[in-house]
Amino acid sequence: MLSVWFFILEVKIKGILLIFKKMSYLVKYSLLVLMMMVSLTRSIAQNEQLAEEYFEKGEFQKAESLYKNLFENQSYNLTFLDKWIQSLQAQKKYDEVRQVIREQLDISAKRNPKNIPAQLHVVLGYNHELQGYTDEAKMEYDKALEFLKNNPNNGYAIAKSFQDHQKLDYALESYQTMMAVFPTANYFSQIAAIYGEKGEIEKMFNTYLDMLSRQNTDLLNIQRFMGRFLAEDDQGSNNVLLRKILVQRIQNEPKIEWYKMLSWLYLLQKDYSKALNQEKAVYRLTQSDLNGVIDIGIIAFDDEDFFTSNDAFSFVLEQPTDIDDQIFAHYYLLESQKKVEKDLNKIAITYQDFFKTFGTAANTYKVQSSYAQFLTFYKNEAQKAVELLQNTLKNNLDTFKRGELKLQLGDILVFTEGYNQALVIFTQVQNDLKNHPLAQTARYKVAQTSYFDGDFEWANAQLKVLKKGTTKLIANDAIDLSLLISDNIAQDSVQTALKSYAKADLLAYQNKTHQAIDTLSLVLLQHKGHPIEDEALFKQAKLYEKLEKYADAEKNYLAILQLNQDDILIDDALYQLAVLYDEKLINEEKAKMYYEKIVVEQPSSIFLVPARKRFRELRGDEVLP
Numbered sequence: 001m002l003s004v005w006f007f008i009l010e011v012k013i014k015g016i017l018l019i020f021k022k023m024s025y026l027v028k029y030s031l032l033v034l035m036m037m038v039s040l041t042r043s044i045a046q047n048e049q050l051a052e053e054y055f056e057k058g059e060f061q062k063a064e065s066l067y068k069n070l071f072e073n074q075s076y077n078l079t080f081l082d083k084w085i086q087s088l089q090a091q092k093k094y095d096e097v098r099q100v101i102r103e104q105l106d107i108s109a110k111r112n113p114k115n116i117p118a119q120l121h122v123v124l125g126y127n128h129e130l131q132g133y134t135d136e137a138k139m140e141y142d143k144a145l146e147f148l149k150n151n152p153n154n155g156y157a158i159a160k161s162f163q164d165h166q167k168l169d170y171a172l173e174s175y176q177t178m179m180a181v182f183p184t185a186n187y188f189s190q191i192a193a194i195y196g197e198k199g200e201i202e203k204m205f206n207t208y209l210d211m212l213s214r215q216n217t218d219l220l221n222i223q224r225f226m227g228r229f230l231a232e233d234d235q236g237s238n239n240v241l242l243r244k245i246l247v248q249r250i251q252n253e254p255k256i257e258w259y260k261m262l263s264w265l266y267l268l269q270k271d272y273s274k275a276l277n278q279e280k281a282v283y284r285l286t287q288s289d290l291n292g293v294i295d296i297g298i299i300a301f302d303d304e305d306f307f308t309s310n311d312a313f314s315f316v317l318e319q320p321t322d323i324d325d326q327i328f329a330h331y332y333l334l335e336s337q338k339k340v341e342k343d344l345n346k347i348a349i350t351y352q353d354f355f356k357t358f359g360t361a362a363n364t365y366k367v368q369s370s371y372a373q374f375l376t377f378y379k380n381e382a383q384k385a386v387e388l389l390q391n392t393l394k395n396n397l398d399t400f401k402r403g404e405l406k407l408q409l410g411d412i413l414v415f416t417e418g419y420n421q422a423l424v425i426f427t428q429v430q431n432d433l434k435n436h437p438l439a440q441t442a443r444y445k446v447a448q449t450s451y452f453d454g455d456f457e458w459a460n461a462q463l464k465v466l467k468k469g470t471t472k473l474i475a476n477d478a479i480d481l482s483l484l485i486s487d488n489i490a491q492d493s494v495q496t497a498l499k500s501y502a503k504a505d506l507l508a509y510q511n512k513t514h515q516a517i518d519t520l521s522l523v524l525l526q527h528k529g530h531p532i533e534d535e536a537l538f539k540q541a542k543l544y545e546k547l548e549k550y551a552d553a554e555k556n557y558l559a560i561l562q563l564n565q566d567d568i569l570i571d572d573a574l575y576q577l578a579v580l581y582d583e584k585l586i587n588e589e590k591a592k593m594y595y596e597k598i599v600v601e602q603p604s605s606i607f608l609v610p611a612r613k614r615f616r617e618l619r620g621d622e623v624l625p
Contacts, residue, residue: 060090117162118147152181232609272300274310306336362395403438422445497527550584571605592618
């Protein structure tokens with residue numbers, strides 16, 4: 001009995017071993033298959049990359065061979081087929097293209113007549129067109145369109161193929177057909193793009209606006225698409241057209257979207273007052289938030305349209321808002337008042353009234369900072385401003401707000417020529433806020449302070465760092481100051497001219513305008529022909545304007561134009577002259593002449609758009625609403 005049991009056990013063990021042996025073979029086989037698949041995939045990827053390289057280089061015969069092999073290995077990959085066909089067409093092998101497409105259509109029709117790649121009819125039609133066979137081409141295009149109408153579910157590939165082959169009318173009909181069948185489909189952007197290519201701008205604008213109205217679409221994306229067809233000049237024909245469309249839509253159906261779009265258009269054209277009117281309308285419709293009004297107020301302030309900025313923030317205060325919005329609005333109202341109000345006592349009273357209402361806690365730190373700037377640069381009470389900021393810094397402020405206040409404290413110390421203390425504070429901000437824009441500002445202020453102090457080498461070393469990888473505004477300031485230093489220290493080993501100019505610059509910074517002008521007069525007298533001459537003339541002209549000595553400013557700008565027509569300050573001088581004649585000396589003909597010079601002679605100038613706009617107005621061009 002025991003022997004029988006051992007016999008059975010032996011048989012079972014042999015069976016198990018046989019199973020393990022078979023499993024081992026299976027595992028080995030599976031691994032072999034897997035390795036072959038990985039190898040094949042890697043090979044396909046390598047060949048695809050190589051084919052693309054040949055195609056891009058224009059080596060179409062080599063690309064043709066590779067794409068043919070790739071498609072034969074992956075016949076479902078129509079991208080390989082498309083590139084194979086393009087490679088053949090580039091070699092004018094039109095008969096081979098026709099044969100390849102016919103074969104693929106026949107194969108697909110046998111598998112499933114309702115699911116053929118009908119976009120191949122478009123490709124075949126285009127192939128006929130390349131040979132000049134327009135009737136045959138039209139037949140193929142019509143076949144593709146007919147298939148789409150009968151099978152709209154598979155229509156996108158056909159519509160896109162029409163679009164890719166610049167058959168815009170067919171593409172348009174294809175997308176419109178699909179949207180008619182599927183009302184929730186979203187081919188607005190494709191249709192709008194086609195209208196744009198066809199030059200049918202009104203239809204394009206309306207399509208984008210329909211997209212905005214009917215779909216949950218990001219307003220910024222629509223603005224980006226439409227912005228390609230608009231100009232900063234409010235008299236551009238497309239701008240006028242869009243304005244008319246939006247006004248008409250507002251009249252027919254006053255939707256928020258149309259007001260927002262019209263506000264954006266006016267902003268693009270720098271018509272801030274009109275943009276503000278639209279944002280006010282949005283607020284009155286929604287009663288939700290004042291962000292649009294606030295944004296216009298900030299943008300207008302930054303572009304020195306203080307009237308519109310004041311209007312915006314006054315509107316904010318008229319609405320039921322929280323205390324933070326009220327403080328924010330008061331800050332900009334005070335900043336605007338400083339720019340336009342000449343009665344300093346009146347401004348001081350406004351600040352005091354604010355602090356009586358809102359106090360001097362952490363939430364009003366920005367207004368306290370504004371007041372310190374007023375005390376220093378308007379009232380010449382720098383020590384009082386230092387004490388104010390030191391008290392403000394005792395509040396519970398985050399690192400960034402402390403950084404802002406410290407930068408201002410450093411500015412005031414520079415104003416008092418306390419350079420070493422200022423450098424310490426600016427360096428603290430750099431160390432506390434590494435890689436933040438405030439740290440970049442602090443580095444620039446270190447350079448500027450060193451420049452005022454006559455340490456030009458150290459200043460330039462800091463500026464070289466700032467010219468790379470920093471905010472645009474700081475980078476531009478750094479480039480301007482670096483050019484000023486570099487252009488002038490090379491011409492003067494003892495740096496006499498630059499030191500005198502820097503002294504004048506500091507005096508201007510300290511609002512000692514008359515002394516700054518006198519110092520610049522010495523620079524111009526003692527360093528005639530020196531590279532600093534144009535900078536000195538320009539800075540002095542701006543100071544003359546500040547004192548309302550417009551005839552003296554005019555002489556300086558004209559002198560710059562006589563120095564060198566390739567000078568970097570030529571377009572600045574031209575524009576300042578034009579504005580001077582336009583707004584202060586009231587000489588319309590000369591203003592028009594200098595605006596025109598910018599338009600004709602300085603097409604890359606940053607002043608081109610405002611100069612062209614004003615030139616057209618002075619010339620008497622029709623100003624459209």
